[in-house]
Amino acid sequence: MSSPRYQTLTSSPAFLASLIIGFVVLGIAAIGAFNMEHEGHYITGMSNQVVWGMPHVLAIFLIVSASGALNIASIASVFNKDFYKPLARLSAVVAIALLVGGLAVILLDLGRPDRLLIAMTHYNFRSIFAWNIILYTGFIGLAGVYLWTMLDWQMEQFKRAAGIAAFSWRLILTAGTGSIFGVLVAREAYQIAIMGPMFIVLSLGYGQAFYMIVIGLFMDNKQLSEVSKRLSRLMGVMIMCGLAVSVIYHLSNWFLFDARQFELYLLNSETIFPILLWGIHPVIGCILPIWLLRSGSGLADSQKLTLSGILVIIGGISQFYALVIGGQSFPMPLVEGYSATSSFFDGAIVSYTPSLWELMLGSGGFAIALLLIVFCLRLFRLLPVSK
Numbered sequence: 534m535s536s537p538r539y540q541t542l543t544s545s546p547a548f549l550a551s552l553i554i555g556f557v558v559l560g561i562a563a564i565g566a567f568n569m570e571h572e573g574h575y576i577t578g579m580s581n582q583v584v585w586g587m588p589h590v591l592a593i594f595l596i597v598s599a600s601g602a603l604n605i606a607s608i609a610s611v612f613n614k615d616f617y618k619p620l621a622r623l624s625a626v627v628a629i630a631l632l633v634g635g636l637a638v639i640l641l642d643l644g645r646p647d648r649l650l651i652a653m654t655h656y657n658f659r660s661i662f663a664w665n666i667i668l669y670t671g672f673i674g675l676a677g678v679y680l681w682t683m684l685d686w687q688m689e690q691f692k693r694a695a696g697i698a699a700f701s702w703r704l705i706l707t708a709g710t711g712s713i714f715g716v717l718v719a720r721e722a723y724q725i726a727i728m729g730p731m732f733i734v735l736s737l738g739y740g741q742a743f744y745m746i747v748i749g750l751f752m753d754n755k756q757l758s759e760v761s762k763r764l765s766r767l768m769g770v771m772i773m774c775g776l777a778v779s780v781i782y783h784l785s786n787w788f789l790f791d792a793r794q795f796e797l798y799l800l801n802s803e804t805i806f807p808i809l810l811w812g813i814h815p816v817i818g819c820i821l822p823i824w825l826l827r828s829g830s831g832l833a834d835s836q837k838l839t840l841s842g843i844l845v846i847i848g849g850i851s852q853f854y855a856l857v858i859g860g861q862s863f864p865m866p867l868v869e870g871y872s873a874t875s876s877f878f879d880g881a882i883v884s885y886t887p888s889l890w891e892l893m894l895g896s897g898g899f900a901i902a903l904l905l906i907v908f909c910l911r912l913f914r915l916l917p918v919s920k
Contacts, residue, residue: 537618537619537917537918538917538918539619539622539914539915539916539917539918540914540916540918541910541911541912541913541914541915541916542751542907542910542911542915542916545751547750547751548751548907548910548911551750551903551904551907552904552907554900554903555900555903555904555907556900556904558896558897558899558900558903559897559900559901559904561893561896561897562893562894562895562896562897562898562900563897564893565889565890565891565892565893565894565897566641566893566894566897568890569641569642569890569891569894570641570646576888576890577887577888577890577891578885578886578887578888578891579885579891580883580885582861582862582865582883583858583861583862583883583885584861585857585858585861586642586858586885586887586891587854587858587887587891587892587895588638588639588641588642588891588894588895589638589639589642589857590850590853590854590857590858590895591635591638591850591895591896591898591899592635592636592638592639592642592895592898593635593710593853593857594635594739594849594850594853595631595632595634595635595638595898595899595902596631596632596635596636596639596669596710597707597710597732597735597736597739597740597853598631598635598736598739598740598742598743598846598849599627599628599629599630599631599632599635599672599736599740600628600672600703600704600706600707600733600736600740601707601735601736601737601738601739601740601741601771602624602627602628602631602740602741602743602744603624603625603628603676603699603700603703603740604624604737604740604741604744604771605617605620605621605623605624605741605744606620606621606622606624606625606628606679606683606696606699607696607699607700607703609621609624609696610679610692610693610695610696610697610700611693611696611697611700613693616760616763619917620748620760620917621683622680622683622684622913622914622915623744623747623748623910623915623916624744625676625677625679625680625683625699626680626905626906626909626910626913626915627740627743627744627747627902627906628672628676628703628740629673629676629677629680629905630901630902630903630905630906630909631740631743631902632669632672632673632676633673633901633902633905634897634898634899634900634901634902634905635898635902636669637897637898637901638894638895638897638898641894641897642894653666653670661709661712661713661716662713664709665706665709665710665713668702668705668706668709668710669706671702671706672699672702672703672706675695675698675699675702676699678695678698678699679692679695679696679698679699681695682695682696684913684914703736704733707729707732707733707736708729708730708732708733709729710732711728711729711730711731711732711733712728712729714728714856714860715727715728715729723860724792725782725785725786725789725792727778727781727782727785728782730778731778731779731781731782734774734775734778735775735778735779735849735852737771737774737775738768738771738772738774738775738845738849739775739845739846739849741764741767741768741771741842742768742841742842742843742845742846742849743842743846743902744842745764745768745838745839745841745842746838746839746842746843746846747906748760748764748838749834749835749836749837749838749839749842750835750839751910751916752835752916752917753916753918754833754834754835756916756917756918757834757835757838758834761834761837761838764838765826765827765837765838765841768822768823768826768841768845769823769826769827772818772819772822772823772845773819773823775819776815776819779814779852783796783799783800783810795859795860795863798859798863798882799855799859804859804862805855806855806858806859809851809852809854809855810851810852810855813847813848813851814848814849814851814852814855815848817844817847817848817851818844818845818846818847818848818849818851818852819845819848821844822841822842822844822845822848825837825840825841825844826838826841858885861883861885862882862883862884862885863882864881864882864883
């Protein structure tokens with residue numbers, strides 16, 4: 534794969550199908566966003582306790598995955614691995630697209646997207662949310678510069694420096710996203726320092742899952758056969774690392790006295806959360822993709838990569854749903870050492886069911902990411918081809 538050549542995406546069936554699906558889903562998402570904005574959040578399943586619903590789950594998942602999607606480019610430039618260098622351009626594009634998609638969902642879910650200008654010009658530096666605005670915009674800028682150094686031969690001398698800057702920034706970004714939860718002292722589910730490092734590790738597998746879906750759909754079969762085995766091994770390592778750090782998170786909560794009741798609620802209650810954390814995440818999102826990638830299942834390389842990536846994403850969304858929604862539905866400790874009850878559901882476990890409008894809006898983040906990736910593949914030489 535030395536001295537690679539690149540090509541733009543041709544008008545293949547996958548390209549046309551991606552455009553159609555992307556625009557249809559984007560239109561559905563626009564309808565959902567308009568109705569939530571016009572009617573108010575009472576049409577959703579959210580409440581005064583569960584204030585981050587399904588759109589936030591999907592948005593946070595996309596943002597975390599964006600950091601991990603840059604992993605292939607980081608391996609190529611920062612760690613100087615020649616095998617991954619032809620794959621680096623596409624890695625940067627997928628990272629930017631996922632982050633834009635995730636931020637679009639959050640912006641539309643907050644209720645007043647017109648206030649974005651205020652949030653971008655008036656900062657409270659004691660707020661982790663204010664810091665994350667800087668981290669998100671900075672990541673897009675650095676990843677864009679990094680992509681520029683890979684596309685323009687006159688800027689190639691700055692490629693390693695740009696890669697190191699983007700690599701460092703993405704670690705800070707993901708730690709900052711995890712720290713949003715880690716510093717919420719009112720929520721027993723979130724107030725733990727491991728949230729930042731856990732998000733970094735989880736991002737590696739989830740970001741690569743999106744990357745594998747993209748190359749499985751759009752890369753030619755000859756080139757794909759050269760990279761499939763290497764990416765499959767790397768994906769297996771990332772999945773196992775993510776599963777291990779998730780186990781450490783739950784064990785840490787179990788040994789913290791204040792969080793033990795919440796851990797029992799997540800793992801052993803009559804809710805959907807035990808199903809997500811004992812079944813869908815480890816089995817569908819971890820074990821099944823590894824088996825699929827490592828076994829001779831008779832599937833083509835493109836099918837293996839695409840299907841395993843989809844399974845990892847399903848497992849990841851399940852995990853984030855349990856953490857985000859489960860952490861909010863569990864009652865907050867208002868007064869240390871006492872339990873509180875009132876007509877406002879203080880001290881009570883709150884149920885949450887995502888509405889159709891939330892699912893419509895959340896799907897828009899994936900549509901935006903898909904369309905950005907397809908347009909970039911069509912406009913720029915990002916796909917490596919075999920000689």
